[in-house]
Amino acid sequence: MSGVRASEKSGSATQFAEEFDGAPAKPSGKPLPPMAQVSGDLQREVERFLYRQAEILDDRRWDDYVALFTESGHYWMPVTETQTTGDGVPSIFYEDVDLMRLRAKRVMHPRAWSQKPGHRTSHVVSNVIVESVDAAGNLVVRSKFYMSEFRRDAVRHFAGKYRHELKKTAGGYRIELQRVDLVNGDGTWDYVIQTWV
Amino acid sequence: MSTVTIGSKADINAMVEPDRVHKRCYTDQAIFDAEIERIFERTWIYVGHESQVKNVGDYYTTLIGRQPVIMVRAKDGKVNVVYNRCPHRGAMLCADHSGNTGTTFKCPYHAWRFNLDGTLLKIPVIEGYQGTRFDTSDPQFHMKKVARVDSYRGFVFASLVPDVPDLVTFLGGAKIAFDDMCNRAPDGEVEVVPNCFRVIQKSNWKIFLENQLDAVHPSITHEAAGRAAFEVEKDIEKRTGKKAHLQYHMLSAFTMPFHKFDAMDNVGHANGHLVFRGYMDLRRADPEMVEYLKIMHAKHGEKRTEEILSVDIHHVIGYPCLSVQPPLQQLRAIRPIGPDRTLSEIWHFRLKGAPEGMYRRALAYYQLVNSPSTTINADDLENWWRCQQGLFSSGGDWVSFHRNAGQDRVQANGTIVSVTGMSELPMRHMMGAWKDYMVKGAAQ
Numbered sequence: 001m002s003g004v005r006a007s008e009k010s011g012s013a014t015q016f017a018e019e020f021d022g023a024p025a026k027p028s029g030k031p032l033p034p035m036a037q038v039s040g041d042l043q044r045e046v047e048r049f050l051y052r053q054a055e056i057l058d059d060r061r062w063d064d065y066v067a068l069f070t071e072s073g074h075y076w077m078p079v080t081e082t083q084t085t086g087d088g089v090p091s092i093f094y095e096d097v098d099l100m101r102l103r104a105k106r107v108m109h110p111r112a113w114s115q116k117p118g119h120r121t122s123h124v125v126s127n128v129i130v131e132s133v134d135a136a137g138n139l140v141v142r143s144k145f146y147m148s149e150f151r152r153d154a155v156r157h158f159a160g161k162y163r164h165e166l167k168k169t170a171g172g173y174r175i176e177l178q179r180v181d182l183v184n185g186d187g188t189w190d191y192v193i194q195t196w197v
Numbered sequence: 198m199s200t201v202t203i204g205s206k207a208d209i210n211a212m213v214e215p216d217r218v219h220k221r222c223y224t225d226q227a228i229f230d231a232e233i234e235r236i237f238e239r240t241w242i243y244v245g246h247e248s249q250v251k252n253v254g255d256y257y258t259t260l261i262g263r264q265p266v267i268m269v270r271a272k273d274g275k276v277n278v279v280y281n282r283c284p285h286r287g288a289m290l291c292a293d294h295s296g297n298t299g300t301t302f303k304c305p306y307h308a309w310r311f312n313l314d315g316t317l318l319k320i321p322v323i324e325g326y327q328g329t330r331f332d333t334s335d336p337q338f339h340m341k342k343v344a345r346v347d348s349y350r351g352f353v354f355a356s357l358v359p360d361v362p363d364l365v366t367f368l369g370g371a372k373i374a375f376d377d378m379c380n381r382a383p384d385g386e387v388e389v390v391p392n393c394f395r396v397i398q399k400s401n402w403k404i405f406l407e408n409q410l411d412a413v414h415p416s417i418t419h420e421a422a423g424r425a426a427f428e429v430e431k432d433i434e435k436r437t438g439k440k441a442h443l444q445y446h447m448l449s450a451f452t453m454p455f456h457k458f459d460a461m462d463n464v465g466h467a468n469g470h471l472v473f474r475g476y477m478d479l480r481r482a483d484p485e486m487v488e489y490l491k492i493m494h495a496k497h498g499e500k501r502t503e504e505i506l507s508v509d510i511h512h513v514i515g516y517p518c519l520s521v522q523p524p525l526q527q528l529r530a531i532r533p534i535g536p537d538r539t540l541s542e543i544w545h546f547r548l549k550g551a552p553e554g555m556y557r558r559a560l561a562y563y564q565l566v567n568s569p570s571t572t573i574n575a576d577d578l579e580n581w582w583r584c585q586q587g588l589f590s591s592g593g594d595w596v597s598f599h600r601n602a603g604q605d606r607v608q609a610n611g612t613i614v615s616v617t618g619m620s621e622l623p624m625r626h627m628m629g630a631w632k633d634y635m636v637k638g639a640a641q
């Protein structure tokens with residue numbers, strides 16, 4: 001029996017797919033995230049704060065890190081970028097300062113077994129954009145980070161974005177909310193993270 | 198000298214003694230392959246919860262043994278489980294963990310379309326198949342369905358082989374995991390919270406299960422987290438004059454003195470299932486519990502509410518793939534990947550009809566104990582890895598399960614009860630079931 005050749009009636013792959021799925025929806029336009037015009041001095045001041053924070057983390061000064069937060073402050077790492085709050089929905093971290101103190105105490109305990117050996121990190125923070133400044137001088141700041149972590153012969157890489165809500169106080173800026181979106185937040189985890197990123 | 202074939206009946210029997218097992222159970226690739234064939238691909242395995250696939254076309258992908266499968270909600274409302282493989286040239290149909298596939302499965306390679314029960318719907322340019330052995334009614338050209346699918350109180354299980362008992366019979370004593378969780382919901386059912394934490398364990402799947410009901414380890418493995426939580430808990434109470442949220446107690450309880458763990462017990466049921474009784478004080482005076490009790494009393498009356506709440510279970514093992522903590526609304530399913538690699542899928546649930554405060558308790562446990570930022574499992578994972586490394590060594594051949602061996606009490610109903618919560622009964626009991634599966638499989 002000879003083969004049957006495709007005729008014009010066979011249509012195209014697009015016709016075949018759209019018969020079931022319809023035409024694809026048009027992407028909806030989204031506005032760019034806001035960006036404030038700030039002085040070079042303010043920009044530098046914010047950057048210095050973020051560099052300092054990275055240094056504190058890399059030096060494993062856990063108490064000093066917690067002290068960067070206000071008493072009502074939170075450290076929040078959502079699972080996905082679409083999350084708008086950490087309150088009452090699952091996140092990787094959603095810690096007030098009491099929970100942060102708990103985490104600091106655990107890693108510093110002499111019998112925190114997974115800290116034998118412990119991990120070392122190196123953070124690079126960049127792409128700093130001040131999103132807004134209010135009348136009291138409180139800021140919202142977006143930035144990018146890259147963190148390399150070393151523990152027992154293995155190096156892991158973490159990258160993502162920070163969003164800091166910073167409160168201006170007499171003693172300098174303090175963190176009201178630090179949001180951390182990892183690029184692989186909803187991926188499969190090879191081991192866990194023991195301290196803040 | 199006689200040679201014993203790896204995985205043969207004689208080999209299996211020699212590896213499992215009443216109070217110790219050979220390290221090869223945890224390290225040998227051939228034994229691992231046999232486990233997958235004889236256990237995971239030959240019994241009921243947990244797939245997911247019905248509420249993960251609420252709408253038509255919602256799907257969830259996972260593994261049963263080595264088999265990638267799709268759980269999907271069909272147009273008739275049924276939940277189907279099909280192999281994630283195109284019958285044409287093999288491409289996976291759903292490549293994400295979850296999503297919605299519309300009213301059909303579509304293959305990205307040559308566009309074959311399938312109904313949500315896996316049957317073939319349409320092929321483009323079908324003329325090319327005229328005069329060939331291809332036949333649209335031949336099952337080899339349809340996505341393959343798994344042999345059995347059933348659910349118990351919304352929890353979906355599947356079996357790749359048809360000759361298994363019905364699900365309820367299989368679950369037996371482990372049924373209480375789902376009954377206890379659902380009964381605690383004022384509306385009698387639970388709903389999944391749509392987030393799954395996936396964490397890889399660099400250790401054998403049995404090490405995870407054995408750890409779950411090991412009541413000697415919590416105060417040792419988790420001393421650092423438990424003490425840290427205890428200190429903060431006391432700080433908060435001093436500062437506020439009120440009890441700290443239950444979440445601190447959930448963690449500080451890991452370092453209770455040994456006699457408190459001793460006072461609990463483990464019950465072994467048929468098929469390797471286990472129930473760990475005692476432990477979780479839900480603190481009835483807490484505001485969320487007061488509110489919850491009011492709702493439960495209104496719905497079920499005081500007597501029935503007491504009956505429900507007096508089921509004092511901390512943990513249930515649904516052998517071979519489930520760890521469930523009903524009062525904390527947590528579930529972990531494990532998918533063995535290799536002798537030293539195990540994927541855990543971690544879920545938590547909402548009690549339908551319960552106040553928000555009760556959900557916040559489950560969420561706190563989910564985040565503090567089970568998330569990728571866990572202060573608890575960080576130390577478990579470390580120990581499991583260390584065990585796996587040690588077992589790969591030639592420093593010894595056996596794993597010891599001698600604690601309280603020979604003292605397990607067989608009950609009239611066939612269950613086995615430990616003499617103390619710290620007994621290694623759970624390990625002995627699961628390895629008994631393991632041996633049954635493995636020997637049975639060797640004969641087939």
Ligand code: FES
Pocket residue numbers: 283284285286287288304305306307308309
């Ligand atoms: S592999 Fe699926 S259509 Fe060809």
Ligand SMILES: [Fe+2]
Pocket residue numbers: 408414415418419573577
């Ligand atoms: Fe543990």
